[in-house]
Amino acid sequence: MRSLRRHRVLATVLLSAAAVLAARPTAAESGGVGGGDGGVSPASVPVDAGVSAQVARLFEEAAVATQQYEAGRRAADRQRTQARRMEKLLGRERRQLAAFNADLGRIARAQYREGGGMPYTAQMLLADDPDELMRGQRAGRQADLALDKAVTRSRRAEARFAAGKARAATAWRRLEKRNSELGEIKQDIQRKLEQAQWTLQGQADASVAAGSCRGAVRLEQPNPGRTRPWIAPVESYELSAGFGSGGERWSSRHTGQDFAVPIGTPVRAVGAGRVVKVSCGGAFGIEVVLRHPDGYYTQYAHLAAVTVAQGERMAPGQWVGQSGTTGNSTGPHLHFEVRVTPEPGSGVDPVPWLLKHGVRL
Known part of the structure; x- marks a missing residue:
């Protein structure tokens, strides 16, 4: 169920010119599409988009400086x-x-x-x-x-x-x-990026602990004009825990593919779809679930921030959020799942699924 109120937040981005970033509250209501995983979804709280924007900007500056x-x-x-x-x-x-x-x-x-x-x-x-x-x-x-x-x-x-x-x-x-x-x-x-990353993660942890999902942070999206129909959920990564692997962190087997990435890394929609769930709390922390035209669902979990609202249409490569380490997580990474239903427990191995769509990890 979509939230009925919208607002804009004027946030000063640290170390750069002031930027106007619109923030729209998002909450996955109890019993809504994709519920039942223990996520908490009371009314949303206002979003301070400054740190999210700062992290995104510093990622770009770090890439340019490295080049x-x-x-x-x-x-x-x-x-x-x-x-x-x-x-x-x-x-x-x-x-x-x-x-x-x-x-x-x-x-x-x-x-x-x-x-x-x-x-x-x-x-x-x-x-x-x-x-x-x-x-x-x-x-x-x-x-x-x-x-x-x-x-x-x-x-x-x-x-x-x-x-x-x-x-x-x-x-x-x-x-x-x-x-x-x-x-x-x-x-x-x-140094500035690391400080901003942990500030962003601290805000995410606070919202999860309070059971109050932060609204969507409106960041400047990449141009989807040349994006392929299907892409990897993050641009640069190291694969960590794979589908079906065992471990004491999971009750049975790992239900997705983990991508080890720094906090604040842009997380992208792997293909066109619609946001059917945005929630925080539970084992997955802050998460987003998309439904794709072929009937499959993709989940993006342990996020530090979301950049979309429930019900939105997504293009391939559009940012759904920023990676983090919320929920049952031992370090910064993206937990990515492919499901046949919006509910947990219906996952399939994401690696061969993406490969069938032309994406080799």
């Missing part, structure tokens, strides 16, 4: 590799120049031993074959010119590589400094 940091780190790695390559080339050119200088020394010593210190006219008079001497002299001069050119080229290359090494090293140091700044920004965002 910038990783891009900067890759750029620094490229510049460091370039500096090392130029250093190797510079060393090679220096070794070649040293070899050229050694060749010059050997040639000079050979010329001296062969009479290079005697005036050229005297060498001509004393030579057995003056023509051969002249040819040798010409060949020697040509060799000297070639060697001089090679030495000049090597010195130019050395200067060029030295300049390239200096430029690469300067760019590398600049990028390292920028990456250090980005790392501090990223850590600051993470």
Whole structure:
């Protein structure tokens, strides 16, 4: 049964400009669709949407900061590799120049031993074959010119590589400094995000303990235009407890698939459907249940906040809430179920069910 009153809450989002977020109370009345799981559903209470919006915004900022940091780190790695390559080339050119200088020394010593210190006219008079001497002299001069050119080229290359090494090293140091700044920004965002996450979880725990379901937090929804007909309930995750697994936390067997995600992670409708239940309390804590056109139901449990109201139509990828650790939960995660009825106990394994819809977890 839908709540009959609506209101808007003007909430100041911490660390950002003021945002106007509309909040509509939602409650699953006793005996309503999908009831009978022990959930408490008295009248809704006003919603402070500020923390939910802050968590969503900080998630985005953290993602951007991480991308910038990783891009900067890759750029620094490229510049460091370039500096090392130029250093190797510079060393090679220096070794070649040293070899050229050694060749010059050997040639000079050979010329001296062969009479290079005697005036050229005297060498001509004393030579057995003056023509051969002249040819040798010409060949020697040509060799000297070639060697001089090679030495000049090597010195130019050395200067060029030295300049390239200096430029690469300067760019590398600049990028390292920028990456250090980005790392501090990223850590600051993470600290703020963690604080906001536990504030959000504290509000959720308080509402569950009081038996007063908070209303829907109206956050800016993603654009569903390019979303596939069926998607995973969260974008980034680690699979934890699976369907049918045993454990002391459950009375018999685990009835869904758990996705380990941080508090406040956007939880998405896996496909088009209608919200048939929003409630808090009981083992599932804050939960949302959707009915899909094929007759199946999907449940999203242990939430910290909901972003929809009972009776709403949902598009694939639209946010139904933010993950948390309410109810019978040992840590932040999303409990996701697929059922043939809205009631607990009619679940099927979500992994092959999603796979049949083209979603591989």
